[in-house]
Amino acid sequence: xxxxxxxHVVRERPWLRTLAIFWGIIAGLCGNAVFAQTMxxxxxxxxxxxxxxxxxxxxxxxxxxxxGGERGPDIATRQQIVQLSDEKLMEILRGGRPAAGxxxxxxxxxxxxxxxxxxxxxxxxxxxxASVTGNPANGKTLFFGGARCSECHMVQGAGGxxxxxxxxxxxxxxxxxxxxxxxxxxxxKVNKTASIAMFDGQKFSGVIRNEDNFSIQLQSFDGAFHFLxxxxxxxxxxxxxxxxxxxxxxxxxxxxxxxxxxYLITVAKTGQTKKEWQGEDEN
Numbered sequence: 001x002x003x004x005x006x007x008h009v010v011r012e013r014p015w016l017r018t019l020a021i022f023w024g025i026i027a028g029l030c031g032n033a034v035f036a037q038t039m040x041x042x043x044x045x046x047x048x049x050x051x052x053x054x055x056x057x058x059x060x061x062x063x064x065x066x067x068g069g070e071r072g073p074d075i076a077t078r079q080q081i082v083q084l085s086d087e088k089l090m091e092i093l094r095g096g097r098p099a100a101g102x103x104x105x106x107x108x109x110x111x112x113x114x115x116x117x118x119x120x121x122x123x124x125x126x127x128x129x130a131s132v133t134g135n136p137a138n139g140k141t142l143f144f145g146g147a148r149c150s151e152c153h154m155v156q157g158a159g160g161x162x163x164x165x166x167x168x169x170x171x172x173x174x175x176x177x178x179x180x181x182x183x184x185x186x187x188x189k190v191n192k193t194a195s196i197a198m199f200d201g202q203k204f205s206g207v208i209r210n211e212d213n214f215s216i217q218l219q220s221f222d223g224a225f226h227f228l229x230x231x232x233x234x235x236x237x238x239x240x241x242x243x244x245x246x247x248x249x250x251x252x253x254x255x256x257x258x259x260x261x262x263y264l265i266t267v268a269k270t271g272q273t274k275k276e277w278q279g280e281d282e283n
Contacts, residue, residue: 048115048119049112049115050115050116050117050118050119050120051119053108053112053115053116053119054066054116054119054120057105057108057116058072058116058120061101061102062074062075065123066120066123066124071101072101072102075120075124076120076123076124077124077173081124082124082168082171083168083171086117086121089117089120090113090114090117093105093113093116093117094106094113124171133258133262134255134257134258134259134260134261134262134263135258135259135262136259136262136263136265136266136267137263138256138259138263139259139260139261139262139263139264139266140263140267142252142256142259142260142263143155143159143260143263143264144158144159147248147251147252147256147260149166149260152243152244153165153166154166154167155167155264155267156267160223161219161223162206162207162219162221162223162243163243163244166264166268167267167268168268169264169268170261170264170265170266170267170268170269171265171268171269175258175261175262175265178261178264178265179257179258179261182248182257182260182261183248183249183257184246185242185244185245185246192207192208192209192238193205193206193207193208193238193239193242193243194206194207194208194218194236194237194238194239195236195237195238195239196216196218196228196233196235196236196237197233197234197235197236198228198232198233198234199232199233199234200232204218204220204226204228205220205221205239206218206219206220206221206226207219207243209225213230214229214230214231215227215228215229215230216228216230216233216236
């Protein structure tokens with residue numbers, strides 16, 4: 001018998017046969033190992049089944065982030081949806097909402113629908129509590145005290161009304177997102193915070209709540225509402241700074257920011273009332 005090794009002809013010798021067999025086994029084992037590693041890497045790089053199915057059948061209407069599209073509503077941050085139980089959401093997935101244009105997806109089977117539901121919950125910010133490291137009790141003290149959040153924002157009926165109600169704010173955002181929104185508030189035009197001068201000499205500053213071609217509804221910083229005729233407005237200017245302070249990253253310690261974030265997430269996800277947080281009796 002003749003062996004062909006590295007394009008050279010070699011006459012059969014017992015030790016060469018053994019060597020060839022040995023290296024053949026080694027090559028096979030290495031090849032299998034590389035193949036297994038490649039398959040594992042590919043599997044790890046693939047999105048989970050719930051995400052795949054969501055992007056295939058849901059994103060076309062609700063958007064890839066589930067925050068709404070041209071044909072479907074926001075199902076990631078809309079409180080009426082976020083607060084639904086898993087059972088209710090599964091019922092909607094199975095039966096659809098034909099009157100609203102959503103078809104039933106019962107044909108996907110329970111396993112795939114459960115994957116979709118789990119993925120939707122991640123888009124809604126569920127499961128992020130593990131990353132919350134602050135003390136919610138300390139955060140509450142900051143919210144109503146030193147950080148002065150309650151001067152503009154309300155939680156469970158307590159606080160101000162110039163800013164948005166934050167009672168459910170922490171239910172749909174991760175800790176990192178809430179922290180970023182605290183230390184980097186939006187610009188003044190988004191906040192609609194403006195100064196208005198009237199032709200008769202009156203001046204108003206506050207938050208624009210509503211406006212059209214004929215009128216402006218402004219809430220001044222003292223809480224009063226003013227309904228202004230556009231034809232009587234001499235000058236409208238957005239304030240250079242947002243109503244929300246932009247210096248929380250330096251005003252608060254990192255641990256205090258964690259406490260504040262923890263409070264917003266905890267109060268939203270537990271649904272505790274103002275009295276419960278104050279340790280008062282409901283009766």
